Amino acid sequence: MGDCLIVGGGVIGLSLAYELSRRGMGVTLVEQGEWGGQASSAAAGMLAPLKEFTAPGPMLDFGMTSLAYYPQWAQELEEFTGGDVQLSLEGLLTVALDDGEQAQLAEKFRWQKDAGHSVHFLTERQQLAEVEPLLTDKAQAAIYSPYEGHINNRMLLRALVTACKLQGVVLHSGCVVSGIAVKGGKVVGVDSSLGPLRAAHTVITSGAWAGVMLDLLGVSVPVRPVRGQIAAVSSVGIPLRTVIFGTTGYVTPKKDGKIVLGATEDESGFQREVTMAGLASILNGVMPYVPALHSAAFLEAWGGLRPATADGKPLLGPVPGWEGLSIAGGHFRNGILLSPATAKWMADYLEKGEREQLAPFLPARFVTEENVSAHKMG
Template sequence: MKPSVLIVGGGIIGLSCAFEAASRGFAVTVLERDGFGGQASGAAAGMLAPFSENPDGPDAFFRLCLDSLRLYPEWARRVEEASGRRVEFLRTGSLQVALHEADELPLARRMEWQRPFGSFAERLSGEALRKLEPGLTGEAVSALYCPEEGHVHAPKLVEALELACLRAGVRLVAGAGELLRAEADESSGVRVTAAAAGRHAADLAVWCTGAWSGLHGGWLGAPVPVHPIRGQICAYRPLPCDVRHMIFTSQAYWVRKSDGSLVCGASEDVAGFDRSVTEAGIGRLVRWTGKMFPDLRGTEPARRWAGLRPATLDGWPLLGPLASMPGVFLAAGHYRNGILLSPATAAAACDWLEGRVGRTDGRLEPFSPERFSGARSGS
């Protein structure tokens, strides 16, 4: 009989881990302080773009993101089949736009090192670029076109995962309130107490509390240097122009959803746990939207919102078992890649639950929670 599993946190990572664990035959409970997917998950643009968003080189993080992208088609199919809901997984391709000649050299270098990893990217300019994306500004010198990348509708993915978990027999506990206590030992497993949901116990646990993870280092017995970054986003609807691909610049990105809206993000700042929207944050996105799409110049967004992204000191997630707390796997700090990394994170966590991943596993070693042993939780 497989051990029972407690998932602490009901965002995209927690729900993904719960769905995968239930699919593998575990008895699963998910403990969520508020509503499922209500923080960074539901506010995300849902981009699946490891080639565009990891420009530096083929490090372990890029490889993890690429592995997760390649898991997505089958994983999305499984979620849709289990839930009966569409998650709108669309492989639209992306354009990384160069507005000046000086921007072209980094794009050429990126294309060169990414090609051995299966990238089919190509550089476009002039009439070829205008034909591919007619609404784009004429100031665009060129663009790197990456056909493999795509996106999902993040709120719909969260809803589908929640329903898929319910149908798989997962016990979902929403509105649990603040966590008051957590303890674990090898003989009696993991025990977590929440203000509104009382005490819950299981043999093993996966800790996925997003931007709040940094507050839990005292209970977990190890520093969890995760802090919230406010990401402000806006959306335009209806559109006077057709936007066919995900568009990236150094200042913003744009993603058109199947409902016809154009999502633009993200203005980032450190504001603690404040999710309010500011004129300064949205104003920068509005200016860049007008610059990139002349037909939208002077248009105000139809919707504005913000979410809290869980950032670490080096931008890489914390993935792995905690030596300080037996039976607990930490999956936190995904920053702006939580949607993309959901399949890979769920697979890694559940491989550990099944005893197939040890504490010295090479795939997870670069993301070990212990790499920040000298840092302070939440710093």
């Protein structure tokens, strides 16, 4: 099966390295900064495909499949590494505060129910209070999804790094890639600050930097960074138990004593700083849903760069015209959710050549062999 070089040490790169190494492949994983130091560590760890995806289709199917993988995947990681990832699939509420929002929620509930998903439409105050006593009295309705939830993304990243080490993955953090190495029209690895790194197959998993990486070959893919700013407050005295989504923010109670609040979406290039405007947007956006947050002790705020694509779908699979090169990126806000399925499907392709699951996400929708050939000749 040969060996594999993975460029980018966020949750996607780490998950793929772990999966490939479990299948017997020799894997090297390189990261320019710290493991999961970009979007992965800045995420809220949401596992909520029914909230995230607004219509039936490939993305919702992808999300539901990956969510279904999570319990076993997380359990195996915990047993293998001895670490806790704080998986919580105990339900979430998507809340409407006025008639217009309620009408939109009702429409969403109808198609989700018709598609066979386990969701409930709550309109009685007593029903809402039973699910989450701290929810505002002004809530008119909510979709309750009992099997979605969240994970502690930072603990997940630590477990994945440990699992990769235990599996024998060669890990290089602080390794800057300066070029993609080509021999006879085939990609054979990368040139880096550690020197040349060679492999039978190279996979780009560098998140918001995937476009920059492929630019080194003259391949243009529409991946751009979108900043997300997130904050956390203490849960002391605020016994919130359910994830709450509103139109202006979300509230996620973690098992480590924090309540994570999010999140902005702003075009800022590669700037990760938390801004006053962003922080104000987060705090003002969530307090209408949980009035008790007014007295919460503020802990921290941070920012990360989500990898967005032109059509909202990730790029998974071979890069046309370049033998030995694939990409797994562009997961936007859902890298944590989609990591188990991404790792499995990409490993199925790299190990056995299977592309069926990747079909809606292949890079060929943006990159054609003709364009690549013209660049090679030019």
